[in-house]
Amino acid sequence: MADRPGQVYLVTGGCGFLGRHLVKMLVERGEGISEIRVFDTKVDRELESLSTVAVRVNVIQGDVSEADSVRDAARGVDLIIHTAALIDVWGRNSPSKIWAINYQGTRNVINACKEMGIQFLLHTSSMEVVGPNAKGEHFIRGDEDTPYAIELEGPYAQSKAQAEEMVLSANGAAVAGGKTLVTCALRPTGIYGENNGMMEKLYHGLVKFGRKRLRLAGQEIEHGRVYVGNVAWMHLLAARALRERPGTVGGQAYFCYDDSPYLSYEDFDMQFLGPSGFRMLGHKPLLPYFTMYLLALLAEVLQWLLRPLGSFTPSLNRYTLNVVTTAFTVQTDKAARHFGYKPLVPWAESMARTAGWVRELDEACSKGK
Template identity: 25%
Template sequence: MTKAGVLSSKKILVSGGTGFVGSATVRALAEKYPDCAVTVLDRSSPHPEHALPDKTACHQVDITSAEEVSKVLQVVKPDIVVHTAGIVPTLPDRFGRGREREVWKVNVEGTRNMLNAAKEAGVTGFIYTSTCCVTTDDLSLPYPNINEAWPTSPHSLIYGESKAAAEALVLQASSSSMATCSLRPSVLCGPGDYQLVPSIHACIAKYETPFVIGDGLNLWDVTYVTNIADAHILAAENLMTTRTAAGESFFIQNNEPITFRDFCLAIWTHFGHTPPFEVRIPEGLAYLAGLACESVTWVTGGTTTLSRGSVRDACAVRYASGNKAKEILGYEARIGIEEGIRLSCEDYARRLGVELPIKTIKKQ
């Protein structure tokens, strides 16, 4: 069987399949392999912003329950598991430890449950949706053009810590009977995005768009969601054929680094907004202001957008080499960053019930 058709007639289970990345992966599988049987396992039922193909079988299961997970996998007996389920803390929770127990339970213990159930069910390929944060959530360092040889960070933000621990479980489980690999997307955008574009768009109403923290030249790399979906399919094809990806991790991104400021400006422009002026705030001063805001919210019990963590995040340099993913998986981004930003803004505008300026809409 050729690599191109290797997933035909296979049974594929996608955990977290009603979520942002999971649903995009299910749609991509249905498009490329309409004859494969896709099952979704998720604690949430399907919802409109993350639509699933009509023929998708869904099981409402919490991955923190080993018994529930095992029961479904024994019934489905999938050939391949794509494990996208997990908790991504919201921005107010990202820099604290308030949800540490919950995040660890879902991201680490839930992954352990998925791995154990997969082994028992005779799964032959297991793909884990990790994150670049396994490395970059240590905010004390810049990450310019890093590769997979960079160490993960055992002590960073709770999200990165939990995903690094889960990824280690996955890669250690790779064997001749069940090959595993891990994909590390950078920050994501695309249809159904509920964090990145919405939070940047919200700066317009808060009158925050003129303010530039630091020099504004720090490079990020963003992943459009259908590109990470493509990468999941390529990984599955590899594990079913050459297995050169077995036991390996891969950074997945658009491979088009862009300054964080330019990324924000592009989003605001699509919504017809241009900052009327710019005020540059030195990173050190912003850091002190973030500390002050944290102190106020600690006293009042409220939440703050500005914190020491958010300042470091906004000034971070984080982009990786895509060479390993290209050489082993054959991955290249199909949707470029410019088109990805446009499509993301159009989708978010639809959800908001607003119309974008005509000039930002590409004619078909």
């Protein structure tokens, strides 16, 4: 097959939850793209079936923590979207592994840009590079410039924060061929949507618990959530803006947002779980915060004691308790002003798609009985 003119994109972590939606979005709505390289440790060759006459999708197995692997995948690439990360706030993985992927992996991507003359790098960051902070201070309707005491705990939040800082600091750096690197970062709040692995685990856990969920936080503890299709859409627009408006977006960080309602984590999830027969127990937290804190601390101690015997990863620990019980909502139009972002998928459709996927889980669960 003859080479086709156009841009070559590399999407690290492209087989993950966000990555799959992003690759599909780039194929369907990207402009001037001839090839999308999907780079991940666990590959899904079915993504190659997304290829069209205009856009070829190639799946490459590799690890961002291995510099040679990243460098090989990046040869001939015009733009990198770096979504690969190890999301772990439960202690399933060692801190060294989390740092190797989230921080060293990002360093490897930046170095590949410099060595291969790649001018454009879009980094998928996280709201957790800002907060909720370790003090449990609320961040309500904040934007990218809102003063907030950033005090992060745990290897995930800390590694993502340092990775983002490294990416933004690299803006303007020289790359091979005499050009300069243009970078920016997107900070999704809690991403939801169909095929979300964390929500699927929650679904199966609650099924075992009789489709009941204990309330940990008050209804007033609101959080910003954003639909995966809109996060993918913002990535596409930001990638385009890196090329077309480098002076505007270069070195900038943007929260990802849409018109999803502000609710507590638990009440938000019930928008999709409720229609399938799940129910919340209580209108207020069933246990006082101090009791939950002691339970979270006990779970961490048990995890440490049982680590030599096997894997015990409770969903409740002091970090996750702090996240659930600390309000964090964003209200910003920075992405709209800088590169014309508007949510592609309205809330009603986002909710319907996600609830439909939960019904599919129900059907599969029923067949498996």
